[in-house]
Amino acid sequence: MGLITIDEDRCRKDGFCARECPAAIIELPGGGWPRIKPGQEEGCMDCGHCVAVCPHDALRHERIPQVGSPALRDDLRIGEAQAAQFLRARRSIRHFAARPVEKGKILKLIETARYAPTGGNRQEVEWLVIDDGPRLREIGALTVAWLRKVVEDPRAVAAAPYLVPTIAAWDAGEDTVLRGAPALVVAMAPAEGTSGSVDVAIAQTYLDLYAPVLGLGTCWAGLLQGAMANAPETRAAVGIPEGYPHHFALMLGYPDVRFFRTPERKAPRITFT
Ligand SMILES: Cc1cc2nc3c(=O)[nH]c(=O)nc-3n(C[C@H](O)[C@H](O)[C@H](O)COP(=O)(O)O)c2cc1C
Incomplete structure (x- = not known):
């Protein structure tokens, strides 16, 4: 078994995994199923982006187990003010x-x-x-x-x-x-x-x-x-x-102090060039 496994019932061949891979080692050869380019498994840095970016939960990575990679929950997102x-x-x-x-x-x-x-x-x-x-x-x-x-x-x-x-x-x-x-x-x-x-x-x-x-x-x-x-x-x-x-x-x-305001700071020095 290779480093990544594709659930062919779920995969839509959208190529998000290949596009996202920072090491560029995933391909969809001839429009086929995603795979690691032959001989390039060593280039994988185990970042898990291929697992995280798949909208269909179709890609398994040998070293990034699903159980340790929970799905994102909308109800846990925090707002800008918070x-x-x-x-x-x-x-x-x-x-x-x-x-x-x-x-x-x-x-x-x-x-x-x-x-x-x-x-x-x-x-x-x-x-x-x-x-x-x-x-x-x-x-x-x-x-x-x-x-x-x-x-x-x-x-x-x-x-x-x-x-x-x-x-x-x-x-x-x-x-x-x-x-x-x-x-x-x-x-x-x-x-x-x-x-x-x-x-x-x-x-x-x-x-x-x-x-x-x-x-x-x-x-x-x-x-x-x-x-x-x-x-x-x-x-x-x-x-x-x-x-x-x-x-x-x-x-x-454990703090033995409480704060009631967020103090001001210096204005940032920003240069857009
Ligand atoms: C790299 C670094 C080293 C620091 N060292 C000390 C320290 O040795 N003792 C201390 O009381 N505060 C230390 N501070 C805290 C800074 O003084 C503090 O971050 C700064 O005054 C701003 O306050 P704030 O962290 O409450 O926003 C350090 C902060 C940083 C980022």
């Missing part, structure tokens, strides 16, 4: 409730984030979850140790004036690095491939956007990212393996 408010209302959370995040919810978040697009559909993003309080505190302390070195350079302080107060507040007992979040979710990708850093960022964006739906909040851990990029001991404490240069961590927890 989508716009949902996106604009996403906020960085810096006050978390002293309540652990259930493992089931973290798994749900990652389950959704794995549908984020990846370059060439490689799907190589992997996840680390840290929800051990003392370990999170140690990661925060290592980040501050790195920040202390950074602020020795006046140019760094000029570029990021918030760094000195961040250290002072840490010294006064405030967790200005991980904000007291009960969990840290790290997305990471191996060096191979051409889009690891973008894939990681998009996957975390999916997780970030889905979190409020589960009652959770996030904050991108940029200070920790700086420390991981420059201080191997911080990378080791987080547990980033060798060969994974692409990574970003999100703080995760």
Whole structure:
């Protein structure tokens, strides 16, 4: 059996599958049934567009099972106003409730984030979850140790004036690095491939956007990212393996803050050329 199978009772030979295939490996030879061009199965990137685009449910793909590819439901579509408010209302959370995040919810978040697009559909993003309080505190302390070195350079302080107060507040007992979040979710990708850093960022964006739906909040851990990029001991404490240069961590927890407005932003600078 080949990679794709056609239900000849359902297929109308409309060619949508061939037109949609990003690798151009599907053909309808002489107006016949769709098939993968001989010898070109290896070109398939398993994107599933051929399955998704068939209006007649006539195409089966060996690696894209129907059971994991639910039909789109009209009643679940969201309107423009809801989508716009949902996106604009996403906020960085810096006050978390002293309540652990259930493992089931973290798994749900990652389950959704794995549908984020990846370059060439490689799907190589992997996840680390840290929800051990003392370990999170140690990661925060290592980040501050790195920040202390950074602020020795006046140019760094000029570029990021918030760094000195961040250290002072840490010294006064405030967790200005991980904000007291009960969990840290790290997305990471191996060096191979051409889009690891973008894939990681998009996957975390999916997780970030889905979190409020589960009652959770996030904050991108940029200070920790700086420390991981420059201080191997911080990378080791987080547990980033060798060969994974692409990574970003999100703080995760139940928000202990509520917002009532969506703040204004700078006008976009747009050039149509
Ligand atoms: C890449 C990135 C890194 C960030 N790092 C931090 C951080 O280390 N600590 C923090 O409190 N906020 C961090 N933030 C949050 C930004 O400050 C925040 O997104 C911005 O102020 C806008 O606020 P909003 O997210 O609520 O819209 C980061 C955001 C991004 C996108």
